[in-house]
Amino acid sequence: MRILHVTHQYxxxxxxxxQYIQTLSEELASRxxxxxxxxxxxxxxxxxxxxxxxYERINGVEVHRFRAIQRRGYTWRLLDxxxxxxxxxxxxxxxxxxxxGNGPVMPGLGLAIARRAxxxxxxxxxxxxxxxxWPAFRAARRQGAPVVVTPLLHAExxxxxxxxxxxxMLAQAQAALALTxxxxxxxxxxxxxxxxxxxxxxxxxxDFPPMDPAEARRRLGVPxxxxxxxxxxxxxxxxxxxxxxxxxDALRRQRSxxxxxxxxxxxxxxxxxxxxxxxxxxxxxxxxxxLDVRDAVSNEERLAALAACDVFVxxxxxxxxxxVYLEAWAYGKPVIGANIxxxxxxxDDGVNGHLVxxxxxxxxxxxxxGLTTDPGRARAMGEAGREKLLRRYTTQRIGDIVEGLYRRVxxxxxxx
Amino acid sequence: xxxxxxxxxxxxxxxIGGIILDQLQFFxxxxxxxxxxxxxxxxxxxxxxxxxxxxxxxxDLIGQRDEHFATSDLYVYHYPSRHPLMESIKTLARxxxxxxxxxxxxxxxxxxxxxxxxxxxSLEGVSVLASYADLAVTDSEYNAEQLVNDxxxxxxxVRVLPPAVPLDQFSPxxxxxxxLEQYGLAGKRIILYVGRMAGNKRVDLLVExxxxxxxxxxxxxxxxVGDKDGNPSFQAITAAAQARATELGVADGVIFTGxxxxxxxxxxxxxxYATASLHEGxxxxxxxxxxSGTPVVATDATAHPSVLGDAGVLVAPxxxxxxxxxxxxxxxxxxxxxxxxxxxxxxxxDFSLEAYWRGWADVIHEATQWLPQAAYPGPVTISGDDKRxxxxxYIDVEAIGSLLDDDLRQLESKAEVxxxxxxxxxxxxxxxxxxxxxxxxxxxxxxxxxxxPTFGKQEAFNWQTVQxxxxxxxxLTRSQIDPAELAALQERINALEQQVADLxxxxxxxxxx
Numbered sequence: 001m002r003i004l005h006v007t008h009q010y011x012x013x014x015x016x017x018x019q020y021i022q023t024l025s026e027e028l029a030s031r032x033x034x035x036x037x038x039x040x041x042x043x044x045x046x047x048x049x050x051x052x053x054x055y056e057r058i059n060g061v062e063v064h065r066f067r068a069i070q071r072r073g074y075t076w077r078l079l080d081x082x083x084x085x086x087x088x089x090x091x092x093x094x095x096x097x098x099x100x101g102n103g104p105v106m107p108g109l110g111l112a113i114a115r116r117a118x119x120x121x122x123x124x125x126x127x128x129x130x131x132x133x134w135p136a137f138r139a140a141r142r143q144g145a146p147v148v149v150t151p152l153l154h155a156e157x158x159x160x161x162x163x164x165x166x167x168x169m170l171a172q173a174q175a176a177l178a179l180t181x182x183x184x185x186x187x188x189x190x191x192x193x194x195x196x197x198x199x200x201x202x203x204x205x206x207d208f209p210p211m212d213p214a215e216a217r218r219r220l221g222v223p224x225x226x227x228x229x230x231x232x233x234x235x236x237x238x239x240x241x242x243x244x245x246x247x248x249d250a251l252r253r254q255r256s257x258x259x260x261x262x263x264x265x266x267x268x269x270x271x272x273x274x275x276x277x278x279x280x281x282x283x284x285x286x287x288x289x290x291l292d293v294r295d296a297v298s299n300e301e302r303l304a305a306l307a308a309c310d311v312f313v314x315x316x317x318x319x320x321x322x323x324v325y326l327e328a329w330a331y332g333k334p335v336i337g338a339n340i341x342x343x344x345x346x347x348d349d350g351v352n353g354h355l356v357x358x359x360x361x362x363x364x365x366x367x368x369x370g371l372t373t374d375p376g377r378a379r380a381m382g383e384a385g386r387e388k389l390l391r392r393y394t395t396q397r398i399g400d401i402v403e404g405l406y407r408r409v410x411x412x413x414x415x416x
Numbered sequence: 417x418x419x420x421x422x423x424x425x426x427x428x429x430x431x432i433g434g435i436i437l438d439q440l441q442f443f444x445x446x447x448x449x450x451x452x453x454x455x456x457x458x459x460x461x462x463x464x465x466x467x468x469x470x471x472x473x474x475x476d477l478i479g480q481r482d483e484h485f486a487t488s489d490l491y492v493y494h495y496p497s498r499h500p501l502m503e504s505i506k507t508l509a510r511x512x513x514x515x516x517x518x519x520x521x522x523x524x525x526x527x528x529x530x531x532x533x534x535x536x537x538s539l540e541g542v543s544v545l546a547s548y549a550d551l552a553v554t555d556s557e558y559n560a561e562q563l564v565n566d567x568x569x570x571x572x573x574v575r576v577l578p579p580a581v582p583l584d585q586f587s588p589x590x591x592x593x594x595x596l597e598q599y600g601l602a603g604k605r606i607i608l609y610v611g612r613m614a615g616n617k618r619v620d621l622l623v624e625x626x627x628x629x630x631x632x633x634x635x636x637x638x639x640x641v642g643d644k645d646g647n648p649s650f651q652a653i654t655a656a657a658q659a660r661a662t663e664l665g666v667a668d669g670v671i672f673t674g675x676x677x678x679x680x681x682x683x684x685x686x687x688x689y690a691t692a693s694l695h696e697g698x699x700x701x702x703x704x705x706x707x708s709g710t711p712v713v714a715t716d717a718t719a720h721p722s723v724l725g726d727a728g729v730l731v732a733p734x735x736x737x738x739x740x741x742x743x744x745x746x747x748x749x750x751x752x753x754x755x756x757x758x759x760x761x762x763x764x765x766d767f768s769l770e771a772y773w774r775g776w777a778d779v780i781h782e783a784t785q786w787l788p789q790a791a792y793p794g795p796v797t798i799s800g801d802d803k804r805x806x807x808x809x810y811i812d813v814e815a816i817g818s819l820l821d822d823d824l825r826q827l828e829s830k831a832e833v834x835x836x837x838x839x840x841x842x843x844x845x846x847x848x849x850x851x852x853x854x855x856x857x858x859x860x861x862x863x864x865x866x867x868x869p870t871f872g873k874q875e876a877f878n879w880q881t882v883q884x885x886x887x888x889x890x891x892l893t894r895s896q897i898d899p900a901e902l903a904a905l906q907e908r909i910n911a912l913e914q915q916v917a918d919l920x921x922x923x924x925x926x927x928x929x
Contacts, residue, residue, distance in 0.1 A: 412788065
């Protein structure tokens with residue numbers, strides 16, 4: 001197949017959306033498809049500054065970059081004005097303003113697609129709320145190329161989908177790709193799109209190389225015979241750090257070999273939490289036994305922590321997918337998450353981890369205690385999780401889904 | 417709509433052939449143009465059915481040499497194993513595609529290396545071929561799990577649709593005298609098995625079981641109906657089973673009939689249907705036995721439990737004692753026997769042709785939904801016009817239960833009457849926001865205390881109505897009596913009355929004497 005991906009930014013720019021489209025492009029290219037990417041020269045969405053080279057070949061993917069009009073103060077103000085007035089008066093009038101304010105406006109990209117769309121079997125546009133999407137969509141449809149869109153919409157942010165041209169794109173595209181079942185259901189419920197496929201998140205398994213847990217513990221300075229609980233994530237309130245700490249404290253009273261590793265960027269909330277805890281214990285934080293708190297960690301430390309732990313705990317109540325549970329499974333560790341919809345659709349309670357009610361702190365302590373007394377079961381759960389990961393959530397699997405989707409939309413276009 | 421159905425062959429008597437014929441009839445009734453493409457000429461079908469079949473090569477399909485095939489809107493690919501016509505799924509230039517998975521027997525059950533290789537290739541082919549399809553359809557939950565777990569098919573695109581059993585052909589009846597005579601079975605208790613003599617079916621266990629059953633029920637015989645020499649390994653398995661029967665001294669009670677033209681009389685002949693199969697994608701003979709009023713003893717393996725429900729006896733796989741025990745028990749306990757016959761008959765009615773067609777219509781609607789012009793009408797609004805069309809299309813008017821279901825689903829979707837997203841707006845430039853603000857504030861004295869609660873009440877009323885109707889529909893469906901069942905009951909009452917009258921007259925005569 002000849003595939004064209006259109007996105008607002010591409011590697012070496014960083015970000016979740018960039019990562020998603022890069023993984024997908026490289027997976028498809030490795031299957032022998034021709035994958036071209038049209039994108040902007042920017043690596044920073046705040047300014048859309050033209051920094052990156054106009055052409056590059058990255059891991060078998062041809063990346064063509066186009067100049068964008070840069071974002072300055074006035075563009076931001078335009079966007080703001082557009083969003084404020086959009087709902088009240090003459091929505092159609094404000095759409096171009098929102099479009100321009102969002103950026104990156106790239107006249108060259110629209111023209112290039114209008115001229116060359118017939119070279120591709122399918123055009124895949126991601127991140128519909130940026131300004132690369134609409135001209136690309138119109139140009140591709142004019143040329144009769146089937147279009148797949150990955151909206152990457154956030155249900156709680158209407159600005160990412162609820163503007164006329166974004167809705168039109170979703171409704172008219174041959175198919176939409178949702179990252180999670182929740183996102184799909186949302187699109188159906190809001191009548192945004194009628195043809196949605198879930199083909200979202202996958203881990204690149206080779207990014208998680210096997211590691212000896214004993215070696216990992218040595219590197220992190222954790223005793224070999226300890227029972228290690230890992231919390232990994234940005235320390236904001238909804239991630240459930242406070243509940244994890246309380247459970248650790250309760251568990252520590254039962255047995256002294258329990259360790260808690262709490263890694264991830266600190267926030268004001270978490271600093272306050274640590275200060276309170278240290279005061280309550282009557283000792284400075286780094287002197288508390290069994291507690292290892294680190295701010296944002298390097299990738300090596302992160303992987304070592306995943307390999308070193310016995311159980312991964314993150315009773316977060318605000319996950320839209322929960323990719324970090326997959327990472328724990330990559331190292332064969334059981335996971336504990338909160339019983340919310342997104343997480344419950346990922347973790348099978350009692351099979352590859354546990355789900356706990358966020359309103360019942362005792363449940364978490366109970367589950368953890370259960371795992372400390374039955375290490376065989378914990379290991380089996382971790383293995384079950386790893387199996388599920390390899391079966392359902394690898395990039396290869398996502399590649400399968402997306403490749404199948406392309407084949408179908410291309411064939412359906414033949415019925416037009 | 418133009419439809420192409422593709423399979424290796426079309427054999428009227430086998431399970432896949434039966435499904436294809438049901439589909440053929442469905443499309444013809446709906447006025448669709450339908451063609452069946454096979455590699456081998458059809459066997460055991462009527463002339464009318466054979467007229468829809470074209471024998472082709474893979475090249476014909478891939479090269480789009482057949483006009484009907486090249487311009488179809490829907491392609492139904494049946495997958496019994498990897499066959500050459502399957503490859504054309506990759507070269508289709510239009511239309512919706514259904515991948516119909518009939519499961520593949522695990523290679524380890526086969527003796528012959530070449531066949532094992534063929535089965536392995538068949539298993540490996542599934543994930544790639546299914547990825548071209550809009551929907552993957554299969555007979556049982558067990559198969560669906562396999563598609564998702566082993567063949568990496570997206571669970572959102574898998575549908576389960578159990579096949580139909582032709583209830584007009586498979587029905588209870590007296591033991592056919594000609595067969596009793598042909599096999600010399602008068603006065604015998606017959607244990608029946610139907611199927612190929614393949615490795616996964618474990619007919620050797622049935623022979624072992626017979627030897628043990630005979631200790632309690634000396635007049636028991638085992639009848640094995642199905643292909644015994646179409647394939648070298650079938651021959652080997654048959655020979656081995658016969659040798660074992662001789663060894664156990666029950667060779668006189670083991671009958672291999674080979675393939676037969678008409679199955680229904682054999683089910684009527686049987687007292688018990690038994691299978692020791694370790695792997696079944698569905699198990700159509702179980703259904704046929706239940707529909708014929710023959711109780712079933714089957715292994716608790718793969719799709720068997722979901723087909724039997726609570727209407728038969730399940731035994732541990734590979735366990736001869738359990739099999740023996742259950743068969744003997746059934747042959748000796750008349751009350752339990754009668755109960756299982758009744759349950760089996762009721763269960764088989766769930767797999768009627770009408771039920772299959774309804775499910776099939778839904779599947780086709782879903783599969784074709786993504787086409788630029790959806791070829792099949794979707795769920796419709798409640799307006800009278802649409803409803804008439806819907807009824808005429810594919811709902812059997814007799815099936816009141818399901819019709820109610822559809823209507824109720826529509827009612828439910830309409831119950832929410834309030835447009836919660838509505839906001840007061842004005843299209844005028846500049847003064848628009850002011851006008852909107854004015855209108856919002858001028859109507860708030862009515863809207864908040866009066867209009868909103870009124871609509872709220874209406875909505876609550878709608879929900880309650882829908883719920884009450886749903887409960888009533890459920891009760892109604894449960895209380896319906898099948899006319900056939902009623903007739904059967906009436907017949908039994910008549911027979912009993914006759915018996916009572918006979919006894920009375922006998923008694924009267926006895927007293928007189």
